[in-house]
Amino acid sequence: MNKRVIVLAVLGAALAGASLYGQFPTGPSKLDTIKVRDDLFVVHNAFVPGNSTVLVTSEGVILVDDKFPQDVDNILAEIKKVTNQPVRYVVNTHHHGDHSGGNARLQAMNVDVVATEAARRHFADAKQPGAPTVTFDETAYLQLGGTRVELYHFGRAHTNGDLVAYFPAQRALAAGDMFTFGADVPQLIDYAGGGSAKEWPRTIDRVLQLDFDAVVPGHGNVTTKAELRKFRDTTDRLRNRVRELILKKASRAEVEKMLRSEFNFADLHIGRSLDGLLAELQ
Numbered sequence: 001m002n003k004r005v006i007v008l009a010v011l012g013a014a015l016a017g018a019s020l021y022g023q024f025p026t027g028p029s030k031l032d033t034i035k036v037r038d039d040l041f042v043v044h045n046a047f048v049p050g051n052s053t054v055l056v057t058s059e060g061v062i063l064v065d066d067k068f069p070q071d072v073d074n075i076l077a078e079i080k081k082v083t084n085q086p087v088r089y090v091v092n093t094h095h096h097g098d099h100s101g102g103n104a105r106l107q108a109m110n111v112d113v114v115a116t117e118a119a120r121r122h123f124a125d126a127k128q129p130g131a132p133t134v135t136f137d138e139t140a141y142l143q144l145g146g147t148r149v150e151l152y153h154f155g156r157a158h159t160n161g162d163l164v165a166y167f168p169a170q171r172a173l174a175a176g177d178m179f180t181f182g183a184d185v186p187q188l189i190d191y192a193g194g195g196s197a198k199e200w201p202r203t204i205d206r207v208l209q210l211d212f213d214a215v216v217p218g219h220g221n222v223t224t225k226a227e228l229r230k231f232r233d234t235t236d237r238l239r240n241r242v243r244e245l246i247l248k249k250a251s252r253a254e255v256e257k258m259l260r261s262e263f264n265f266a267d268l269h270i271g272r273s274l275d276g277l278l279a280e281l282q
Contacts, residue, residue, distance in 0.1 A: 028070045033078045034222060037170040039147070042216050043067075043078045047182070049098035050218045053174040054079055055167060057145025060088030063111075064165045064174040064216075066102030075102065087111050089142055091151060092132060093176025093218065094159045095122040095193065103130025114140065116153045119161030122193060152210075155203035157235075158218075160194025162203070166210050173210065177218035178203065179231050186264045187235055191276030197239045198280055204232040238263055243281045252278065 029045040033054075036042060043052040052075055053064035061079060066072065079087065092100040092115040100123075103113050107130060115132035123131035134140075140151040150166040158177040165174040177188070178200075189195040208229060215228050241262065245255050256274055259265035265273070 028074050029067070031071070031074050031078050033081055035082075036172055036214050036216070036222055037167075040167060040170045040172055041082055042222055043075050044221075047219050049101070050093075050096075050177065051174075051216050051220075053165065053216050054082070055147065055149060055170075056083045056085060057147045058085075059145035060085045062089045062091065062142055062144060062147075062149055063087050063106075064091045065093055065099040065176065065218075066090050066106060068098060068101040069105055072102040072105045088144060089114055091115070091142075091149075091163070091165050091174075092119060093165070093174065093178075094162050095119040095126075095128065096159075096177070096190075097128075099176065099218070100128075100130060103132075105130075107133070114142070114151065116161040116163050118153070118194065119159070119163075122159070122161060152207070154206035156194060156196035156199040157203045158188065158193075158195050158200075159190050160196070164207055164210075166212065168211070170214075171212045172214040172216070173207070173212045173225075173228075174216040175207070175218060175228065178207070179215065179217045179228050181215075181217040181220035181223050181227060181231070186266065186269045187238055187273075188269050189273040189276060191273065191280075195273075195276070196280065197235070197242070197273075197277055201232055201236040201239065204228065204235065208232065234263075239281065242277050246278065246282055 031043050031045050034042045034044050039056045041054040043054060049067040050065055052067055055062040090106050090111055090113045107113060112134055113132045114134040117135040117137050120132045120135045138153050142149040151163050153163045162176055162178045189197045212225055215223050215225060242255060256270055
């Protein structure tokens with residue numbers, strides 16, 4: 001397979017993630033870098049694709065999420081602004097292409113990709129390039145340059161393979177799409193990817209037991225643990241409202257109207273989540 005065909009295959013696999021948060025971008029996103037701690041940064045952009053978190057150590061960089069394949073060069077350029085150390089590990093918070101689309105390109109640079117075993121299975125089922133080479137079920141630790149990153153799979157939420165990356169020394173957390181933050185950002189339950197509205201609040205409850213201050217959401221600006229707690233309450237309220245309408249024998253159209261008016265669901269979110277919500281919460 002020639003280089004052009006490989007690149008097109010990677011781009012095609014990323015479309016699944018792109019469809020979750022809007023039209024697939026035709027070119028690389030404009031990025032900037034936000035300092036969270038002296039050794040912790042976020043490569044950020046306008047809402048799509050997702051955030052990338054950069055931990056700098058004396059022996060290399062741990063990168064959490066790598067956006068779309070066409071963003072890799074710009075991500076590496078942003079990292080060069082804060083360190084000359086190479087990327088040693090990429091952690092995927094889940095399998096969607098706006099968070100994992102750069103995997104194959106980075107693997108060609110001898111970077112190891114780490115994710116949950118559930119996320120790896122989604123890569124395999126979709127024949128998605130860049131499948132993780134290091135996986136775990138519940139807990140994993142990365143040690144690099146005297147710095148520790150703790151990876152936790154606490155349960156189902158946005159997908160069934162969501163992980164959070166916890167940086168204990170920095171008192172920070174990269175949450176992936178278990179938490180999206182910003183004005184009128186609706187909760188998207190990817191039922192095709194194993195997501196669960198019923199389990200999402202409990203999963204965040206487990207995350208909140210960790211000791212951190214700063215939170216990097218999957219999409220949106222860096223924020224605080226208090227905002228993650230508010231988001232958890234929103235996930236609980238959504239679940240309860242859908243269940244309430246189901247018990248009242250509300251029609252599908254009535255549930256959809258509620259989701260649009262009370263939780264800002266757009267066509268995309270209705271298409272991805274409504275049937276799953278009705279099936280899971282009946």
